[in-house]
Amino acid sequence: MGQSTQDLGTVIRGARCSARLTQTQLGEKCGYSASAISRIEANKLRPGYATLLRMAEVLGIPLERLRGSAVPDGQRVVTVAAGCPSNEEDAVRRRNLLSGAIAAGATALVGTGTASAAARGVPAVGLEDALFRLPAAAPVPLAHLAARTTAARRAFRTARYDDLGRALPELLAAAEATRDASTGRARQQASAVLARAYVLTAELASKQHSDAAWVAADRALTAARSSGLPVPVGEASRVLAITMRRSGRWPSAVHLLTQEAAELDTAEERTAAVRTTLLLTAAYSAATGQDRTTSLALLDEAEKDAGRLPAVPGLFTVEATRAQVDVYRIGALNALGTPDEGVKIAAGLNIGHLPTPERRARAWTDTARMWHALGDGPQTFAALRRVEQEAPQEVRRPALRALTSDLLYGPARVQGLREFAVRTGALAA
Known part of the structure; x- marks a missing residue:
């Protein structure tokens, strides 16, 4: 045997530190939670080929460095990708995690012709x-x-x-x-x-x-x-900024959103409400970049705007209300690494009053992430169950499957979680 191969977790951790990325930032770019990145670096979770390809691109290293990296002997490693077998001999952990959802990108709900997609x-x-x-x-x-x-x-x-x-x-x-x-x-x-x-x-x-x-x-x-209409421009700017943020370009996202918000006429209720939603998205984008000052300032500004507005139902996908501000604040605090600050906000938030299943599911998702970051498995699972009750297809999203699998293979054993993971596709039946 020649020179020993460096283990995968060490390679990823070293490349991440060299790139000056936090685990949260790397996870955002690759579709993982920060805790999942931590488990990958500890060789407790092995990503599939598509995710390795994305990691190599984000970290600026050759794919061969990741594909050629070994997993230390004796490690129990869960594989996240369809068709990539786990190193576990145990029958339960030999199953493919996430059914390839993260590696497959859009296949989970919009499909690419796979048999599982066709079956749904x-x-x-x-x-x-x-x-x-x-x-x-x-x-x-x-x-x-x-x-x-x-x-x-x-x-x-x-x-x-x-x-x-x-x-x-x-x-x-x-x-x-x-x-x-x-x-x-x-x-x-x-x-x-x-x-x-x-x-x-x-x-x-x-x-x-x-x-x-x-x-x-x-x-x-x-x-x-x-x-030439300001409301569609605001709505389109918001989704473009979300895409920027997901690719790691959070400063560009914040700049675009705040610039568009500044150009909207707040004297008209509808455009004022659009401005509020742009500020909320900008606040969360700044939080993903760990810019706490900007994030909290934007949230405070959005909260003032929402307090002056009546209920405006006409926005296309997001309403400008105080409840929405609270949901975004919980999400921002999670991204900033201070989920404990969101507990009091979550306690006072009546998620049932949010107007649509998609928004209620989003609120329960952020609540689940908050409890997961605080290490409370039962509360995390309870929130995930509420996501499923509000929007069954929402809980099958790659991000929520990753959260479910992370909880499933965590230290705590939560009653009913395994059945939930199978039902939602986070664990193959």
Whole structure:
């Protein structure tokens, strides 16, 4: 045998430190939680090929350094990728974790033709293919197009992501055809509808950690600017900033959001509400970059705005309310590494009063992450169960599967968690 191969965890930890990234920052870029990165570096969790490829790109090292790294003898390692067997001899831990959700990106709900996707009734074509090969479509009356977009929005807000994934390709094609065939004010209105269809596409792709979010968000902003209307521009800027943040470009995300927020006229309720949501997204983006001062300042500003606004139901995917501010504050405190500061906020938050299943599921997700960071397994599981009750498809997202698996293989044993992991796809049956 020649020179011994350095173990995988040591290679990743060394490269991460050289790149001056925290575990949270590396996890954000690769679709993992900070605790999952910690377990990878401790050789207790082994990522699959697709994630290794992403890590090599983020860390700026050759893929061969990761693929050639050994796992120390005797280590119990869970493998996260479909088709990549675990080193465990135990029958339970030999099963593939996450069913390839993180490695597969968008396949969990919008599908790429896998048998598991087909079994769930998910379309065979992924979002990436749909964006670059839209089906043929003829122009439709603007009122009909707006109604279809409203139905797609309803599918998103009720977390029926499979329905949304099936509807988007034809909706985008019809919106593109209608915009191209229109002139004057009709073209402006069609551009606004098209922008919102792309906003929904970007939202769905972001939930699945799919690079299709970049394309969709860029097209959304282009269409929104063509409409000349401030509300679609704000909504499109928000999804583009989310995509920037997920790729590690949080300063650019904060700059874009605050710049767009500053240009909105706060004298009109609707645009003032859009401004508030931009500030909230900017605050969370700053938190992911560990900029506590900026994050908390933006949250405080959004809270003041929300206090001056009546309930504004017309925003496309997020409402500007005090409850939304509290949800974002919990998420920001989690990202900043101070989840204990969110406990009192969570205790006073009535999640049931949030207006949509998608928003309620988001609130319970942030609550689950808070309890997980504090090491409270039962409370984490209770919050995950609430996510499932509000939005069954939400809990199958890659990020929540990763959180479930991290809890499953943690030190505490939580009654009912294993069955939940199987039911939600975090553990193969």
